[in-house]
Amino acid sequence: MRIFSARLLSRALYTFDSQMSANNTTVNGNAKECKAEFQPKRVLILSKVTRYEFEKRFHSEVHNEAQLEVLLNKRGSDYKRLLSKHKLHYDYVETIKKELTNAGIENKVVQRFDYDDDAVEWADAVMTAGGDGTFLLAASKIKNRDKPLIGINTDPQGSEGYMCLMRKLPKEHFRSALQRLLNGDFCWLWRQRIRISVTSDRALETPVELHDEQLRRTPSTTRWREEKQSRESKIIRGRPTRNVEPDPNAPAITQELPVLALNEVFIGESLSSRVSYYEIQVDNGKLVKQKSSGITVCTGTGSTSWYFNINKLTEQCVRDLIGIIEEQASIKVPQENPKILEDICTRFNQKLIFSPENPKLAFAVRDPVFNATFPPTKPRGQAEQILVKSRGYDAHLVVDGGASYHFNDGAEAVMRVHEEDALRTVVFR
Numbered sequence: 001m002r003i004f005s006a007r008l009l010s011r012a013l014y015t016f017d018s019q020m021s022a023n024n025t026t027v028n029g030n031a032k033e034c035k036a037e038f039q040p041k042r043v044l045i046l047s048k049v050t051r052y053e054f055e056k057r058f059h060s061e062v063h064n065e066a067q068l069e070v071l072l073n074k075r076g077s078d079y080k081r082l083l084s085k086h087k088l089h090y091d092y093v094e095t096i097k098k099e100l101t102n103a104g105i106e107n108k109v110v111q112r113f114d115y116d117d118d119a120v121e122w123a124d125a126v127m128t129a130g131g132d133g134t135f136l137l138a139a140s141k142i143k144n145r146d147k148p149l150i151g152i153n154t155d156p157q158g159s160e161g162y163m164c165l166m167r168k169l170p171k172e173h174f175r176s177a178l179q180r181l182l183n184g185d186f187c188w189l190w191r192q193r194i195r196i197s198v199t200s201d202r203a204l205e206t207p208v209e210l211h212d213e214q215l216r217r218t219p220s221t222t223r224w225r226e227e228k229q230s231r232e233s234k235i236i237r238g239r240p241t242r243n244v245e246p247d248p249n250a251p252a253i254t255q256e257l258p259v260l261a262l263n264e265v266f267i268g269e270s271l272s273s274r275v276s277y278y279e280i281q282v283d284n285g286k287l288v289k290q291k292s293s294g295i296t297v298c299t300g301t302g303s304t305s306w307y308f309n310i311n312k313l314t315e316q317c318v319r320d321l322i323g324i325i326e327e328q329a330s331i332k333v334p335q336e337n338p339k340i341l342e343d344i345c346t347r348f349n350q351k352l353i354f355s356p357e358n359p360k361l362a363f364a365v366r367d368p369v370f371n372a373t374f375p376p377t378k379p380r381g382q383a384e385q386i387l388v389k390s391r392g393y394d395a396h397l398v399v400d401g402g403a404s405y406h407f408n409d410g411a412e413a414v415m416r417v418h419e420e421d422a423l424r425t426v427v428f429r
Contacts, residue, residue: 036188036426038148038181043100044123045109046138047093048130048154052086085155092154093129095171099178112137112211120147127152131159132305136400137211139262139423145190148424150181162304165426180428187429190422191301191356194261196399199254200411207259207403259399260421263302266398267388267407268294268366275369277391282363282383289391291374293366297386297415300356310364311380313348315341354382356425359417361386386415 049057055072062068069079093109100107109129110119120126120141125148128134135151142149152174153161161167166177180186198204268276276294281287298307315338322335334340354360364380390411397407407413 036184036186038125038184038186038426040105040124040148042123042125043105043107044119044126045093045096045100045107046115046126046128046130046134047109047111048089048128048134049111050082050086050089052082055082085158089129089154092152092171092174095174096127096129096152099175103178103182115141117141123147125150128164129154131155131161132163133401135163136262137402139191139193140259140400140402142423143260145420145422145424148188148426150426163301163425165428177428181426185429186426189356189425189427190419191262191425192299192359192417192419193421193423194265194297194299194361194415195418195421196257196261196265196397197254197414197416198257198397198405198407198411199252199414201252203253204255204257205406207399207405210398210402210404257399257403257405259403261297261302261399261415262299262423263305263400264296264298264307265413265415266294266296266306266401267390267413268292268395269392270394270396274394276395278395279389279391280363281387282378282381283385287387287389288377289374290365290377291369295363295365295388297361297363299361299417300354300358303353303362307362307364308349308352310366311352313345315345318344357422359419360384361415361417384416388413388415 055077056062056068059068059071062071072079072082097107097109108122115137126138126142128138128149128151130151131153132151135149138149138151151161151164153159153164153167153169154171155161156166156168156170166173169177267278272293275291277289277291278295279287279289280295296302296306296310298305318341319335322333325331326333326335354362360382361384362380362382363386365377368374368377368379370376390407390413391409393408395407396404397413398404
């Protein structure tokens with residue numbers, strides 16, 4: 001998840017939620033499933049790695065709390081605040097465990113390091129204890145429509161938790177929320193996901209997990225170092241390196257990625273300072289060459305995240321545009337009224353957000369390059385299918401900010417939504 005302007009997004013979401021609530025039995029004209037049943041025997045709780053735990057792992061050479069406190073305070077981080085929020089998180093996790101146990105539901109807690117296919121298979125449902133990032137991680141291992149995913153925001157004061165059931169409610173409300181679930185007082189919300197097919201002249205490599213690389217002290221923005229090391233060692237963490245040339249006579253291989261995107265897919269150069277070069281086809285349109293800072297393709301769930309931030313309209317832009325319109329059209333617009341500017345932004349930004357159940361894709365081109373060689377094209381829009389062909393040399397395809405795949409010159413990715421891939425989540429009536 002990306003950091004966004006809270007005020008702009010919250011106003012846009014408020015308007016969007018109000019429209020949805022006007023008829024809470026439909027989404028995009030389709031009937032919501034409100035005859036729901038939730039009676040799990042086993043629930044897996046995926047707990048986030050707190051910032052305190054991250055710092056302890058990152059500074060593994062520090063052997064006691066006093067040294068860690070000095071190190072963090074010297075860096076400008078508040079050790080006591082991190083420790084306090086760590087304890088509050090685990091107090092919330094204990095509340096979840098206690099209430100599930102009292103309801104006769106077997107449960108166990110895992111973190112990202114132990115969250116695997118076997119753990120998911122054990123459970124009838126998965127709950128996340130964290131924020132939207134933890135929710136995205138949990139979704140990455142759930143491959144079918146039968147297993148519900150329920151997010152619980154354990155930091156209501158510091159995290160928005162847009163995908164979570166109890167977005168801003170403290171732990172004292174969890175008991176009543178669980179009872180509503182067990183009583184069937186909720187609706188299923190089917191969040192659409194993106195299936196990605198990649199055609200290349202080589203088999204898929206094991207993806208780099210960017211969050212894990214961060215914990216291993218490997219900066220994800222300096223992949224050229226990894227390449228330098230690969231020439232010397234010929235292997236990176238047991239995976240074939242890119243300097244192994246493919247067989248020029250080998251046929252192209254089309255493979256589906258083993259992970260579905262709940263938020264978005266990003267395609268672009270690993271280093272953001274480099275221009276991304278690729279070709280793009282929207283639905284059955286023409287294949288067009290583009291240069292930009294990369295492209296994101298999102299779902300309705302992801303339309304409140306990075307896609308929103310790329311395209312959102314700010315009051316500063318509106319004020320500048322109104323000034324130009326006044327000069328060009330010789331008309332007076334009351335731009336000194338801040339509410340008018342705010343309302344214009346809200347109306348525009350609200351149109352960027354669409355339902356998580358909508359089977360459409362939305363795309364946004366970041367910082368498109370338009371000139372005589374690359375004529376202007378639509379920088380954003382919606383589609384049923386998007387094809388991207390790489391012309392890059394250190395490009396990657398990244399799913400939900402986590403799994404990163406090499407995506408270099410000649411590789412093609414086709415992105416679609418298939419309703420059978422939808423993720424089963426819940427919303428209260």
